Amino acid sequence: MQARFYLLLYAALLAACVSTPEQQPLDTLRGEQLLEFGAQAFRADDYPAAASHFGKALQHYEGLDQPTGIVRSRINLAETALASGNSAQADLHLQAACPLASGEMELHVRVLQSTLALQGGYYEQARMLLEPVLAGRPQDEDVYHGALANRVEVALQADEDVTPWLARYADSLNNGQDRFAARLHQLKARIASQAADNETAIAELQQALAIYEALGDRPGTADTLELWAEIMFQQQHWDSANNLFERALRIRLRLMSKQSVAANLQRLAAINEMHESSQLAATQHYWAEQLLTDRLIDWSAMQREVLQH
Numbered sequence: 001m002q003a004r005f006y007l008l009l010y011a012a013l014l015a016a017c018v019s020t021p022e023q024q025p026l027d028t029l030r031g032e033q034l035l036e037f038g039a040q041a042f043r044a045d046d047y048p049a050a051a052s053h054f055g056k057a058l059q060h061y062e063g064l065d066q067p068t069g070i071v072r073s074r075i076n077l078a079e080t081a082l083a084s085g086n087s088a089q090a091d092l093h094l095q096a097a098c099p100l101a102s103g104e105m106e107l108h109v110r111v112l113q114s115t116l117a118l119q120g121g122y123y124e125q126a127r128m129l130l131e132p133v134l135a136g137r138p139q140d141e142d143v144y145h146g147a148l149a150n151r152v153e154v155a156l157q158a159d160e161d162v163t164p165w166l167a168r169y170a171d172s173l174n175n176g177q178d179r180f181a182a183r184l185h186q187l188k189a190r191i192a193s194q195a196a197d198n199e200t201a202i203a204e205l206q207q208a209l210a211i212y213e214a215l216g217d218r219p220g221t222a223d224t225l226e227l228w229a230e231i232m233f234q235q236q237h238w239d240s241a242n243n244l245f246e247r248a249l250r251i252r253l254r255l256m257s258k259q260s261v262a263a264n265l266q267r268l269a270a271i272n273e274m275h276e277s278s279q280l281a282a283t284q285h286y287w288a289e290q291l292l293t294d295r296l297i298d299w300s301a302m303q304r305e306v307l308q309h
Contacts, residue, residue: 031060031069038076045218045255047084054080067100075105078112083219085259091116107133108143114150123158126150145180148172152187162191179220182211189227198231205231222251226264233267242271246307253303262291265306280306 038053054076061069074097081090094113101109110129117126133147148169155162166187173181185208192201205228212220229244249264269284287302 031057031064031066031073034060035072035076038080042076042080042083045083047080047255050080051077051084068105071097071101071105071109075108075112078109082112082115083255083257085257087116087119087259104138104140104143107138107147108140111143111147111150114147114154118150118153118157121157123154127154127158130154142180145169145172145183149180149183149187156187156190156194166191177211177214179212179215179217182208182215182217182220182224185211186224186227193231198235201231202228218251218255219257222248222255222260225251226260229267233271238271238274242268245271249307253299256299258291258297262288265291268306 034053034057038050038057041047041049041053054073058070058073058077061073074093078090078093078097081087081093090112094109094116097105097109110133114126114129117123117129130147130151133143134151138144138147148165152162152165152169154160155165166184169187170184173184175181185204189201189204189208192198192204205224209221209224209228212224225244225248229241229248232238232241232244245264245267249261249268252260252264265284265288269281269288272278272281272284284306287306290302291297
């Protein structure tokens, strides 16, 4: 079930949309406005609107043949696609950005590509992508912290010694209480869970959850609930697992994240089958399958049918 842990690796970069410079030429002002509109929608978790604004910014900068604006737009579109659970779309934008990216933006692209590599289980590829990023220290703190968090993931999954990377990540945070600190608690929970120390794992997840909820970070909150639910599921604490998966599902439904909603529905269906709630389980399986196709989804109808109350 390790694949569930990769659903939101992008969480460490969720608010990292490229910011607008203080000074800008008049001929790029429209593009900057579109990027800012997209960033505002992204921060509000309105990913369709964010993608629309970033797409318009991309078209604008392509019309100016301005590489920097094109790459910034592509990075933001990739992050929006990751937040929406569309890895294939994110990959297309990152591949298109690669030939034009340089300096700090190239490092940003590499971190996002390492996230995709981790999602696919390509740990050596992720490690190689992160090497030039972590050889120094990117000026963008979000990029640096995201790179370190992903490097901890590589160590966890490739049977490396995770201790030095975890320590480097923790030291870089300076005891802050932001989403990167929450991610640290998630990673510690992962390590504890692998060691069958579920009590410590849950305590770490509770700390992560408190931070994400205080920040109003919906994806981070859902990610933490899912990690916690998975521990309960593996321990066969079905009622607790069901409650946690449902809480996460309500957030994922709000975000319209197809892959994450489908994963939660499959887990809930498995629990309901054990509780002999076969009709609800069948409905949840049905919608999970629909979400993994290219068909249009009636989100309101699905929510009414897949939740018990």
